[in-house]
Amino acid sequence: MTAAALSLELQGSIAIITIDLPNEPVNKFSALVIAEFDAMLNAIEGNSAVRAAVLISGKPDVFIAGADIDAFLEFKSAGDAETASASGHRMMARLENSRVPVVAAIHGACLGAGLETALACAYRIASDHPKTVLALPETQLGLIPGAGGTQRLPKVVGLQVALDMILTAKNVRAKKALQSGLVDELVHPSILREIAIARANALAAGTLRGRNRKKLGLMGSLLEGNALGRAIVFRQARKMTLKKTRGSYPALPAAISAVEAGYQGPATRGYATEARLFGEMAMTAVSRELIFLFFATTSLKKDSGVVGASPAPLPIAQVGVLGTGFMGAGIAAVAAMQGIPVRFKDMKHEQVGRGIAAVRAVLQDRLKKKQITRQQFDDQLSLVSGTIDYTGFGNVPLVIEAVFEDLAVKHQVLAEIETVLPRSAIFASNTSTIPIAQIAEGAPHPENVIGMHFFSPVQKMPLLEVIVTPRTAPEVTATTVAFGRKLGKTVIVVNDAPGFYVNRILAPYINEAGRMLDEGVAIEVIDRAMLEFGFPVGPITLLDEVGLDIAGKSGAIMSKAFGDRLQPSASLGQVLASGRLGRKSKRGFYLYDAAGKKGGVDESVYALLPTGTRRTELAADEMRHRCPLAMVNEAVRCLEEKIIRSPRDGDIGAVFGIGFPPFRGGPFRTVDFVGASEVVRQLEAMNAKHPGRFMPCDLLVSMARDGKRFYPATGKPV
Numbered sequence: 001m002t003a004a005a006l007s008l009e010l011q012g013s014i015a016i017i018t019i020d021l022p023n024e025p026v027n028k029f030s031a032l033v034i035a036e037f038d039a040m041l042n043a044i045e046g047n048s049a050v051r052a053a054v055l056i057s058g059k060p061d062v063f064i065a066g067a068d069i070d071a072f073l074e075f076k077s078a079g080d081a082e083t084a085s086a087s088g089h090r091m092m093a094r095l096e097n098s099r100v101p102v103v104a105a106i107h108g109a110c111l112g113a114g115l116e117t118a119l120a121c122a123y124r125i126a127s128d129h130p131k132t133v134l135a136l137p138e139t140q141l142g143l144i145p146g147a148g149g150t151q152r153l154p155k156v157v158g159l160q161v162a163l164d165m166i167l168t169a170k171n172v173r174a175k176k177a178l179q180s181g182l183v184d185e186l187v188h189p190s191i192l193r194e195i196a197i198a199r200a201n202a203l204a205a206g207t208l209r210g211r212n213r214k215k216l217g218l219m220g221s222l223l224e225g226n227a228l229g230r231a232i233v234f235r236q237a238r239k240m241t242l243k244k245t246r247g248s249y250p251a252l253p254a255a256i257s258a259v260e261a262g263y264q265g266p267a268t269r270g271y272a273t274e275a276r277l278f279g280e281m282a283m284t285a286v287s288r289e290l291i292f293l294f295f296a297t298t299s300l301k302k303d304s305g306v307v308g309a310s311p312a313p314l315p316i317a318q319v320g321v322l323g324t325g326f327m328g329a330g331i332a333a334v335a336a337m338q339g340i341p342v343r344f345k346d347m348k349h350e351q352v353g354r355g356i357a358a359v360r361a362v363l364q365d366r367l368k369k370k371q372i373t374r375q376q377f378d379d380q381l382s383l384v385s386g387t388i389d390y391t392g393f394g395n396v397p398l399v400i401e402a403v404f405e406d407l408a409v410k411h412q413v414l415a416e417i418e419t420v421l422p423r424s425a426i427f428a429s430n431t432s433t434i435p436i437a438q439i440a441e442g443a444p445h446p447e448n449v450i451g452m453h454f455f456s457p458v459q460k461m462p463l464l465e466v467i468v469t470p471r472t473a474p475e476v477t478a479t480t481v482a483f484g485r486k487l488g489k490t491v492i493v494v495n496d497a498p499g500f501y502v503n504r505i506l507a508p509y510i511n512e513a514g515r516m517l518d519e520g521v522a523i524e525v526i527d528r529a530m531l532e533f534g535f536p537v538g539p540i541t542l543l544d545e546v547g548l549d550i551a552g553k554s555g556a557i558m559s560k561a562f563g564d565r566l567q568p569s570a571s572l573g574q575v576l577a578s579g580r581l582g583r584k585s586k587r588g589f590y591l592y593d594a595a596g597k598k599g600g601v602d603e604s605v606y607a608l609l610p611t612g613t614r615r616t617e618l619a620a621d622e623m624r625h626r627c628p629l630a631m632v633n634e635a636v637r638c639l640e641e642k643i644i645r646s647p648r649d650g651d652i653g654a655v656f657g658i659g660f661p662p663f664r665g666g667p668f669r670t671v672d673f674v675g676a677s678e679v680v681r682q683l684e685a686m687n688a689k690h691p692g693r694f695m696p697c698d699l700l701v702s703m704a705r706d707g708k709r710f711y712p713a714t715g716k717p718v
């Protein structure tokens with residue numbers, strides 16, 4: 001017998017049901033929990049002394065975090081998943097129609113099936129606390145809400161708000177939830193239970209009714225109150241979804257259809273449609289890949305970064321940042337956002353002032369978006385102080401260096417700071433191209449030197465590459481990884497080599513896009529092909545964004561290290577030589593207005609390219625596969641060379657660092673999906689056309705020969 005998730009306590013005529021899954025950090029929904037709910041409802045409905053109930057969580061900061069995702073792996077067919085959804089429907093209907101009205105007392109994460117449970121309750125109270133967030137995140141896993149969410153949510157918050165919540169999967173904070181009618185009441189967390197009991201008593205006495213239906217404004221009722229208006233809303237939602245995702249995420253249109261079915265005929269039709277579509281979506285390759293990414297990020301969070309027995313990470317209570325430029329300011333901002341004091345150092349007072357102003361701008365943006373309060377803004381900004389000498393660095397346990405990309409400057413700051421820092425302090429470099437071992441050369445404590453490669457803009461990009469050398473001490477790695485995670489980053493640990501991992505696999509992808517330009521393919525055609533593959537921006541747009549000078553410098557380093565295979569395109573060199581730097585100079589492959597807003601292709605750039613203004617077209621298959629194939633081959637080579645430690649890290653790095661299409665899972669998942677032998681065949685065909693650059697790497701060839709995969713074909717992928 002496993003311990004029960006639900007427990008019951010009677011307070012007068014009120015049943016207080018506490019959900020607290022034993023041996024689990026969060027509450028999750030599963031077939032077992034549903035069975036317990038059934039039994040609990042039997043018990044309280046059968047007890048005539050019970051007149052109302054409260055559902056509350058026993059976990060500190062979680063109400064119910066959603067369904068147990070492990071259980072999704074057990075579905076063998078769409079029918080299995082449909083049946084699971086239908087059993088969720090039955091339970092929610094029992095809750096909704098019970099003679100005992102239930103008050104949901106929500107504190108902490110109320111997600112997915114958790115919110116669907118709350119929606120089936122008669123009244124919802126949320127704690128006014130930053131940890132309280134409500135969402136239906138199923139579409140992020142390639143699924144649709146399966147326990148009645150597509151049916152009950154629109155009735156509660158209105159059609160447009162519901163579609164927005166379901167399609168974006170976004171978190172709704174407590175205050176916003178009150179405004180939209182998602183919850184009926186907001187209270188201080190300390191009185192949540194007490195007020196919930198009072199409201200249950202009022203429900204029992206018939207003196208309170210949940211709002212349970214949002215009052216729509218005039219425009220809202222015009223649109224949502226009649227079939228014609230709703231048809232416009234649904235059409236618009238489908239159009240927007242298609243435009244944004246190019247049809248790559250089938251759960252989005254499926255969710256719209258499920259919501260729509262709820263308005264067409266009896267309620268049973270809506271629920272049946274939801275269950276059917278939930279079943280269908282559970283079998284899609286897209287859902288499989290998105291669930292893989294969920295498991296991969298979860299397992300990465302538990303990874304210390306050290307192979308074998310891992311030393312405990314040291315606490316990092318403050319951090320020093322050298323260089324207050326673009327990256328230094330971003331790093332300081334994310335540290336301050338986590339409540340970590342930052343000591344800034346640059347060469348001149350103006351530069352320090354500019355750095356602090358840049359941190360302020362990042363925090364101000366969060367304040368404007370209501371992500372932080374005025375008080376938090378003031379507190380976080382006050383954590384950042386600056387100097388032009390090294391005062392205030394005497395007790396700093398970790399310094400992140402973000403000075404110019406110049407080995408001599410990096411050596412100079414390392415030599416200077418070594419005399420100031422405590423003996424055990426970690427020196428982390430944010431270099432994008434210089435090998436960490438070279439930076440560590442000559443350092444008195446090379447075991448304390450490590451790479452922390454952040455991506456720009458630091459406050460937005462989720463990935464952090466931690467780079468270790470053979471000399472980096474394990475406790476330095478464990479501490480740096482733990483600190484990166486504290487900054488909210490997804491952290492992969494990679495070995496020291498030119499380009500590390502992310503820039504290494506980006507290089508051939510960008511080079512191939514450039515070579516297509518060399519051959520005369522139109523700029524927008526190349527970008528469109530990669531948008532259609534699923535990248536968030538096209539490679540030529542990316543070049544403009546990163547800066548042609550930076551791309552040129554990195555391209556030169558990569559071709560020096562890896563020879564002809566990673567030789568940059570002639571087009572990039574020629575456009576760069578003309579003085580165009582991309583967006584920052586407002587001159588690149590695209591046009592930019594005075595405010596830096598991107599327009600169409602700058603046709604005048606073609607005169608700078610090898611084929612001049614003469615345009616050509618490539619076969620559709622080559623357009624679609626050439627850049628991604630080059631990236632995938634290089635990613636597998638990185639695994640072969642032990643730059644990355646696992647396919648999991650390689651997939652996470654590509655998805656979170658470059659925007660490799662999440663619905664494809666990453667380069668290694670793509671190989672498994674397509675099959676190693678088919679990938680080798682495609683590479684060989686491409687190599688015949690473009691000799692030398694597409695030679696399949698040894699690992700791919702041997703996997704193709706032996707019919708192997710990177711991940712197990714069934715069960716939990718990582």
Ligand code: NAI
Pocket residue numbers: 322323324325326327328345346347351401402403404405406409412413430431432433453454455456
């Ligand atoms: P930046 O030019 O904006 O900032 C560099 C700052 O370092 C300047 O404020 C400069 O005054 C300061 N500095 C130079 N010498 C110094 C010294 N001896 N002591 C103290 N401060 C000194 O450069 P950015 O873009 O912030 O790059 C910094 C580092 O981050 C480089 O190593 C770069 O390769 C790396 N990086 C840059 C990325 C990007 O997208 N810009 C992405 C990832 C890494």
